[in-house]
Amino acid sequence: MLNIAVCVKQVPDTEARLSVAADKTRIEEQGISFILNPYDEHAVEEAIRLKEKQGGTVTVFCLGPARAEEAIRTALAMGADKAVHLADAAFGGGDEGTAAAALEKAIAGKSFDLVLAGRLAIDDASGQVGARLAEKLGWPHVTAVTRLAVEGREAVANREIDGGSQVVAVTLPAVITAQRGLNQPRYPKIPDIMKARRKEVAKVTPADLGLSGGEVGGAGAKGKVAGLAPAPGRSAGKVIAGEPADAARKVVGLLRDEAKVI
Amino acid sequence: MPANFRILSEKCDGCGACVPACPFFALEVVEGKAVLYESCLECGVCVPSCPTGAIWTAGGDSSAVAGASGGGGSKGRSIWVYVPGAALGAAAPAGAGAAAAALGSLGLARSVADEQGTRVTAVTAGDGADTAALFAAGADEVFVLEGEGAVPALLAAAVAQETPRAVIGVAAGEAREVVAGAAALAGAPLVAGADEVECFGERLAPKRPLYGGRFRAKVRAADGLIPFITLDRHVFRSVRTDPRRTGQVRHLAIRGTAGSQPLATAPAGAGTATAAPGGAEVRRRNVPLDAARIVLGGGAELGSAEAFALLYRLADRLSAVGGDVAVGATKEAVDAGWAPREALLDGTMVKTCPALYMAFGVDGSPAHNAAVALARVVVSVTAKADSQFCQVADFILPYAPGRVLERLLEITI
Numbered sequence: 289m290l291n292i293a294v295c296v297k298q299v300p301d302t303e304a305r306l307s308v309a310a311d312k313t314r315i316e317e318q319g320i321s322f323i324l325n326p327y328d329e330h331a332v333e334e335a336i337r338l339k340e341k342q343g344g345t346v347t348v349f350c351l352g353p354a355r356a357e358e359a360i361r362t363a364l365a366m367g368a369d370k371a372v373h374l375a376d377a378a379f380g381g382g383d384e385g386t387a388a389a390a391l392e393k394a395i396a397g398k399s400f401d402l403v404l405a406g407r408l409a410i411d412d413a414s415g416q417v418g419a420r421l422a423e424k425l426g427w428p429h430v431t432a433v434t435r436l437a438v439e440g441r442e443a444v445a446n447r448e449i450d451g452g453s454q455v456v457a458v459t460l461p462a463v464i465t466a467q468r469g470l471n472q473p474r475y476p477k478i479p480d481i482m483k484a485r486r487k488e489v490a491k492v493t494p495a496d497l498g499l500s501g502g503e504v505g506g507a508g509a510k511g512k513v514a515g516l517a518p519a520p521g522r523s524a525g526k527v528i529a530g531e532p533a534d535a536a537r538k539v540v541g542l543l544r545d546e547a548k549v550i
Numbered sequence: 551m552p553a554n555f556r557i558l559s560e561k562c563d564g565c566g567a568c569v570p571a572c573p574f575f576a577l578e579v580v581e582g583k584a585v586l587y588e589s590c591l592e593c594g595v596c597v598p599s600c601p602t603g604a605i606w607t608a609g610g611d612s613s614a615v616a617g618a619s620g621g622g623g624s625k626g627r628s629i630w631v632y633v634p635g636a637a638l639g640a641a642a643p644a645g646a647g648a649a650a651a652a653l654g655s656l657g658l659a660r661s662v663a664d665e666q667g668t669r670v671t672a673v674t675a676g677d678g679a680d681t682a683a684l685f686a687a688g689a690d691e692v693f694v695l696e697g698e699g700a701v702p703a704l705l706a707a708a709v710a711q712e713t714p715r716a717v718i719g720v721a722a723g724e725a726r727e728v729v730a731g732a733a734a735l736a737g738a739p740l741v742a743g744a745d746e747v748e749c750f751g752e753r754l755a756p757k758r759p760l761y762g763g764r765f766r767a768k769v770r771a772a773d774g775l776i777p778f779i780t781l782d783r784h785v786f787r788s789v790r791t792d793p794r795r796t797g798q799v800r801h802l803a804i805r806g807t808a809g810s811q812p813l814a815t816a817p818a819g820a821g822t823a824t825a826a827p828g829g830a831e832v833r834r835r836n837v838p839l840d841a842a843r844i845v846l847g848g849g850a851e852l853g854s855a856e857a858f859a860l861l862y863r864l865a866d867r868l869s870a871v872g873g874d875v876a877v878g879a880t881k882e883a884v885d886a887g888w889a890p891r892e893a894l895l896d897g898t899m900v901k902t903c904p905a906l907y908m909a910f911g912v913d914g915s916p917a918h919n920a921a922v923a924l925a926r927v928v929v930s931v932t933a934k935a936d937s938q939f940c941q942v943a944d945f946i947l948p949y950a951p952g953r954v955l956e957r958l959l960e961i962t963i
Binding site for chain 1: 916
């Protein structure tokens with residue numbers, strides 16, 4: 289029996305055309321579509337597979353505005369049992385520290401054996417919440433995991449490091465964050481999507497978690513995005529003309545002799 | 551209000567030239583006039599940006615004020631760089647980038663410390679680190695953390711004890727976990743994956759990519775807190791080493807402080823991964839996209855799985871002369887089943903930093919372009935004159951990508 293908490297986030301679609309909002313600290317949300325963070329999909333999938341093998345429950349935790357319920361429903365349709373949505377407006381505008389603090393209050397003391405989350409959310413790509421949450425809980429953590437085996441009170445995880453991978457063992461309860469390759473997330477089927485609509489999504493406020501307004505969201509944040517700008521682009525290059533065979537020969541020469549990259 | 555700076559509203563014409571000049575976002579134009587906020591540190595950087603001379607300074611000389619702001623009470627506080635013992639020890643995986651990235655973070659700290667007139671302290675835990683390499687890469691001193699408890703708790707307690715100016719690490723592997731964990735315990739902000747760090751007086755102003763590298767953000771830490779920063783491992787890699795440099799190694803005994811709860815209550819190994827029995831097993835895999843020296847990318851214009859497969863043949867040929875080669879694919883090519891999902895070039899999922907990226911039939915979606923934005927030399931092969939990707943390529947071959955691939959395979963490279 290494993291009681292698993294999965295932390296998920298709703299993020300802009302990877303193919304969305306993004307622009308900077310008028311206040312220059314956020315992207316413009318109008319007219320873009322949102323998805324369940326792809327790394328979190330791996331975390332949800334892994335939680336469901338563990339439950340299917342060993343029994344137990346999967347509870348989804350999500351901090352985000354009302355629109356994020358769509359991502360929660362996706363996770364429920366994949367097979368999670370229920371969800372807790374930290375949807376109150378006071379949670380908005382925070383940083384990784386306030387997110388981890390709120391999630392810790394929601395998760396601690398509920399006899400979870402394991403917290404799974406994505407390695408990072410693809411929007412701000414900070415990758416801190418998992419590690420911060422673990423420290424707040426006082427649990428061990430392993431990040432960027434590509435393989436996970438849970439047996440009894442021990443989890444053995446393959447963690448990606450620069451230039452290779454590393455096998456590490458931790459005692460449960462623990463926090464594990466998912467890297468691509470951990471599994472192949474399932475596509476929910478229509479009946480599962482229908483069933484997910486009836487699953488419980490508890491809406492939680494800071495007060496429910498015993499947090500004051502100053503400890504959450506923008507009011508509690510220690511780091512703030514103070515300016516956001518599009519990344520500078522590159523300038524257009526040199527067209528190599530001639531017949532394809534000549535052009536191929538020419539570009540190989542340029543790459544070898546001038547750019548010295550091959 | 552800052553004591554030594556003021557906006558002269560009669561001179562200010564609201565042009566806004568000062569706004570981007572301020573590293574601390576203390577200037578804004580409100581209703582046609584510049585406004586100076588509390589967050590002004592009186593560094594003076596904005597003064598020359600004003601074309602009408604509307605920024606008044608008490609000294610009348612901006613450089614004097616800027617100098618003064620660098621002389622605060624924390625002059626002696628050093629820049630800390632956390633280096634995992636294993637990154638530079640004998641157990642480091644052969645040829646792994648971990649050592650290069652760890653030394654790169656020391657190099658960045660060295661240049662910051664030189665600019666600010668302070669020291670660089672390499673901080674490590676356990677006995678694994680090669681201290682000579684740390685000194686050579688720019689450390690003035692090495693602290694070895696010793697004490698009961700997990701590394702993040704030790705680091706957080708040491709930060710509380712020694713109050714460094716900033717704590718820096720690499721945004722990869724163990725350092726990423728330890729620095730994030732320590733920041734959580736210290737209640738400090740962490741700017742993760744910074745790709746640029748500027749100095750303004752004693753302040754560090756990091757910038758980091760967002761949304762898969764399509765945007766960049768300046769992040770501001772709340773006043774009075776020690777900022778934690780992790781660095782993009784691809785950006786800070788080169789470092790001028792000097793093997794003659796030496797320094798002191800100090801063993802820093804950390805006592806459990808009341809402020810670090812997990813030290814007392816958590817089971818051994820809390821907060822970070824413990825090694826598997828028999829030591830951590832490290833092995834190399836097929837060249838992943840983000841570790842390759844050369845990346846070949848294929849897109850819809852290739853037209854068939856057979857044409858896409860030519861990329862793998864070219865990769866084999868190039869790997870004989872050019873080192874590690876990986877094959878990537880656009881979303882269209884993956885959706886068509888020509889390449890596995892692992893090959894997807896999407897900046898939100900993978901960041902490549904090859905010396906050479908060759909794109910065959912790639913039209914350049916924002917997500918794709920972000921994935922290859924760090925490539926040094928870019929070649930685009932496409933018969934489509936309107937391909938977005940040609941805007942960013944160094945060399946453009948305006949032909950059908952499949953035909954060029956066939957020609958390339960005929961040439962001895």
